[in-house]
Amino acid sequence: GLTVFMGGHAYPVGLPDTLSADEEAGAAGDQLIAPMPGLVKVLTAKTGDTVTKGEPLLVLEAMKMEHTLRAPRDGAIGEVLVSEGDQVTDGTLLLALAEETDAAA
Incomplete structure (x- = not known):
C-alpha cells in the first residue's frame, strides 16, 4: 500500500502488487496471460x-x-501459444484451457 500525506492528513491508498501471489498471477479464468513483459523460462x-x-x-x-x-x-x-525462450509483452496470451463441458446437461 501507499500512504499520501497532505494538509496534515494521511490517506492510505491500496495498490495491487503484481509481483506477489504468484499463484494468482496471470490467471484469467480459462487463460494464462503474461502479467508483465518477460522471458518464458520454463514451460511444463x-x-x-x-x-x-x-x-x-x-x-x-x-x-x-x-x-x-x-x-x-x-x-x-487446450492450446499453448508460447515456447521456452520466447520473449513476451504484458497482456500476451500464453496458454488457454479447453472449454469445460457440462456433464449434467
Whole structure:
C-alpha cells in the first residue's frame, strides 16, 4: 500500500502488487496471460495435458525474478501459444484451457 500525506492528513491508498501471489498471477479464468513483459523460462504444459488448479504450468522471468504461473482451474490444456525462450509483452496470451463441458446437461 501507499500512504499520501497532505494538509496534515494521511490517506492510505491500496495498490495491487503484481509481483506477489504468484499463484494468482496471470490467471484469467480459462487463460494464462503474461502479467508483465518477460522471458518464458520454463514451460511444463503441453496441449492435451490434464492439470489441476494451482499446478505450475509456466515460469516467466521478469526483472531478474522468476514468476510461476499456475493453472487457474482443473481441466485440460487446450492450446499453448508460447515456447521456452520466447520473449513476451504484458497482456500476451500464453496458454488457454479447453472449454469445460457440462456433464449434467
